[in-house]
Amino acid sequence: MSIAHNIHYFTSLLPHGVKLVCVSKFHPSSAIQEAYEAGQRVFGESKVQELIEKQAQLPADIEWHFIGHLQTNKIKQLLPYVYLIHGVDSAKLLVEINKEAKKKGLLVNCLLQVHIAKEETKFGFSTEELLFFLQSESFYQLKHVRINGLMGMATNTTNIDTIRSEFKSLKLVFDQLKTSVFSSQNTFTELSVGMSSDYEIAIEEGSTMVRIGSAIFGPRL
Ligand SMILES: *Cc1c(COP(=O)(O)O)cnc(C)c1O
Numbered sequence: 001m002s003i004a005h006n007i008h009y010f011t012s013l014l015p016h017g018v019k020l021v022c023v024s025k026f027h028p029s030s031a032i033q034e035a036y037e038a039g040q041r042v043f044g045e046s047k048v049q050e051l052i053e054k055q056a057q058l059p060a061d062i063e064w065h066f067i068g069h070l071q072t073n074k075i076k077q078l079l080p081y082v083y084l085i086h087g088v089d090s091a092k093l094l095v096e097i098n099k100e101a102k103k104k105g106l107l108v109n110c111l112l113q114v115h116i117a118k119e120e121t122k123f124g125f126s127t128e129e130l131l132f133f134l135q136s137e138s139f140y141q142l143k144h145v146r147i148n149g150l151m152g153m154a155t156n157t158t159n160i161d162t163i164r165s166e167f168k169s170l171k172l173v174f175d176q177l178k179t180s181v182f183s184s185q186n187t188f189t190e191l192s193v194g195m196s197s198d199y200e201i202a203i204e205e206g207s208t209m210v211r212i213g214s215a216i217f218g219p220r221l
Pocket of ligand 1: 023025046067068153195196211212214215
């Protein structure tokens with residue numbers, strides 16, 4: 001199937017209120033251009049250098065999302081080009097993003113990544129860490145970042161029950177924060193969960209943003 005076909009497929013399939021983040025990492029700008037011509041404007045990249053290079057080659061109205069693990073020494077380069085940083089996985093990283101944003105006079109949109117998978121390797125806050133941090137004075141001081149919601153990745157498994165229960169646990173945390181820490185902010189709205197293999201479950205469990213790569217572009221090289 002063509003890239004254009006796949007974009008049309010996903011945009012017609014996704015319910016109202018679920019945004020498609022088309023994950024273009026490792027695919028050439030020509031592939032992104034094809035998706036763009038099919039109407040897609042939101043793309044996700046996981047390497048800062050790659051995002052910057054593609055941004056320079058492609059139309060200016062693309063909304064670039066950073067979905068990878070962000071190293072603090074790359075924040076400065078990324079900030080001018082990024083619309084939303086999905087994987088803010090530590091207090092230290094958020095503090096550093098705030099510091100660079102302040103220097104540049106920016107307000108940077110961020111999602112906090114919560115560790116919901118069983119694997120040790122996936123990044124993110126534990127629920128306890130997150131609740132503790134969000135109630136701390138150090139979080140309150142950060143005026144140059146806006147927390148738009150949460151992001152998570154399920155365990156890489158074919159067990160649907162495991163995936164579903166991980167997404168459910170994240171939705172619970174999201175709802176809890178929405179009515180407590182963020183109750184006065186109407187910008188805490190996004191739950192970024194679901195990829196090519198598990199987006200259907202994610203949508204059933206409250207996703208507002210699915211990050212889909214291989215189901216649109218085919219396998220990455
Ligand atoms: C690569 C990646 C995706 C997309 O994965 P697919 O299986 O190709 O849909 C989604 N989210 C993150 C964080 C990724 O790194």
